[in-house]
Amino acid sequence: MNHNICSSDPTKSLSLRYCLRQYYMAISFRIHLLALCISTVSFTACSDSTKESPAPVSSVTSQDAVGTFSPATALTKITATPVGGGTEYVATMTVTGTYRFQSLPLGKYELKFVPVAGYAAPPSQVLTVEASSAPKTQDVTVLTERTALLTGIRWKVTSNISLNVTTGTSLDFLAADPACARDNFLRFNADNTLSVDEGVVKCSASGPQVFSYGWALEKNETQLRYSYTDRPSTLLEIVELTATSVHLRDVSTSGGYTYVHTITYAPF
Structure with missing residues (x-):
């Protein structure tokens, strides 16, 4: 029995219209398949052409x-x-x-x-x-060793005494200072400015927290000079300068008397 319902013999075909429809459907499917293949090939080609090249490996070593x-x-x-x-x-x-x-x-x-x-x-x-x-x-x-020591630490006055060598009497400036001044501490800055901080207790509530002066090492770093804007500078001999102590001294004469003024700082 012939199962081809679309036989070339019209007398053996079940329906000429049905056979034509099947024929055109087969043609359309082949055209669609061909278009799909062409599209796939084009997409692949475009993808390959736009693919980023790997970054060049640097030759710098x-x-x-x-x-x-x-x-x-x-x-x-x-x-x-x-x-x-x-x-x-x-x-x-x-x-x-x-x-x-x-x-x-x-x-x-x-x-x-x-x-x-x-x-x-x-x-x-x-x-x-x-x-x-x-x-x-x-x-x-x-920095020099002495400059590095001064600038690397916060300092606080632990002793400030003026001795009248002629009479043997002395004056303790630190003890005479008010409490608001005794908690002050110093910073020797690398730019040769000296910052004096008022500490926890300020002597003037409306005044600045930090006062600035100048400082410099002189005479082959054996002397320390303090510079002020409102009075003459002070030059003191460096008796000791370590990581744990700064001991300064000034010897002067006035009115027939000789005075030795010493100031000691400790880390704070």
Whole structure:
């Protein structure tokens, strides 16, 4: 029995209209399938053409690092050591106070500064050497040992006595000060300003909390000068300057009498 209902023999076909409809449906399906294939091929081609290229791999493996320091004679050596340990690199230094590390491999480094005698070692720095940009280093100011001691601590007056050597009598200025003055403390700033803080108890409720004066080390740092805006400066001899004590002295004569004035500071 012939199961082809759309036979070429019309007499054997069940319905000519039905057969034509089946024929055109088959044609339409093939056209749709062909269009789908063409669309898929086009999309794939477009996708490939617009695909981002991978970022080029940098060929930079090292960088120079430069900086300055002052005074130009204050350091003997500057080193860079990889954080976590490794080879120590030594900078090239000039007499004008510049330094350079040549071709430091990429990574993080700890910079250390070795001072000459009489100067304090500046705090170490972290240097990051990257391929994308030149490493940036901060310029270094090297303080003398005495300046570093003064500026690194808050100080408070613990003794302020004037002795009349001729008569043997003395005056205790600290004991004579009101309580609002005895809790004051000092800060020697690196810019040579001296900040006097009124402390918890202010002598004048409407007055400023901090007064500013000037200070400087003189005579090969054996003397300390205080400068004021409303009276002459005071020059005191440095008897002792450590991390735990500052002892100053002034010897003067007046009216036939000799006076020795001493001031002592302690960390606060």
